[in-house]
Amino acid sequence: MARYALNRDNTALLIIDIQEKLASIMKYKEQIIDNTKILITAAKEMNMPIIVTEQYPKGIGPTIADIKEAVDNKEAFEKTNFSAYIGKIKEALDATGRKKVIITGMETHICVFQTARDLIENGYEVFIARDAVCSRTKENFLNGLELMKDVGAVISNTEAIVFDLLKIAGTPEFKVLSKLIK
Template sequence: MNKFTLFKEDSLLLIIDIQEKLVSAMKDGNQVIKNTNILISAAKEMNLPIFFTEQYPKGLGGTSPEINDHLENAIKFEKNSFSACSDNFIFNLKETGKKKIILTGTETHICVFQTARDLISLGYEVFVVSDGVISRTKENYMNGLDLMKNMGAIITNTETVLFDLLKKSGTPEFKLLSKLIK
């Protein structure tokens, strides 16, 4: 069951391409921003590393301000390939020692899918946050989730990730973070 369990000591949050021009083209973009911000708050409170990517920022703009304003200590990777798994990215990921990757971003069936595929092939455990990823169409979104599940990714959601990392109620972390989902 270890494969299905998140431990804060072994987890990292990876945000893929939640950029101004991409998110504005998505019907449920605000939900993805909201849920990603919940996960950013949790990652900060639990001292999880945060990585984020920007696909061709010159053309697609930077990370959406609603998210970027919360990423002051996160590590940014600019990319032109659809997968985030460049040599530089993998080097930095290995340096963290983390093996469980919590994945959010756009688009589910392109950059999120290709990143998940590459991470799984490298031996990482990938937790795709279903309410934290998005595509322009529902069909592409569902196809991306299905492909990642078939490859061995865990398809989860924001609340499940949050409470799995917390493990129990009554702690100062629980009191602070449980307020984010009300």
């Protein structure tokens, strides 16, 4: 059962390619942005590392303003590979020493899937917040989730992830985060 449990001391948040031009064509972009912001707040409250990526920002644009602001304008790692587990992103994630990774982002069946697959292949345990990832079509979204589950990712949701990290009610973090989940 440890594979399904999150612990704030061994977990990082990876936000993949929530960028202006990509978000503009996503049907559920507001939900993805809102849930990613909840996970960012949880990560910050619990002192968890946050890594943000951008797929070819010259063509797809920068990370959307709401996400940039939520991560305190932290610089995003640029990439052209679909998988985010490469180069400086790989080095930054490995340097955290965390072996569990929560993933949010776009698109479920491409960059999110390829990153999850590569992380799992390299010994990470991956948690996908299914309500914080999306694709242009429902079919591709569902296929991406299925592929990730097949390779060993845990498919969860924002609320389940936050409450698993919290473990108990009544803490200062609980008071902050429970207000965000309505």
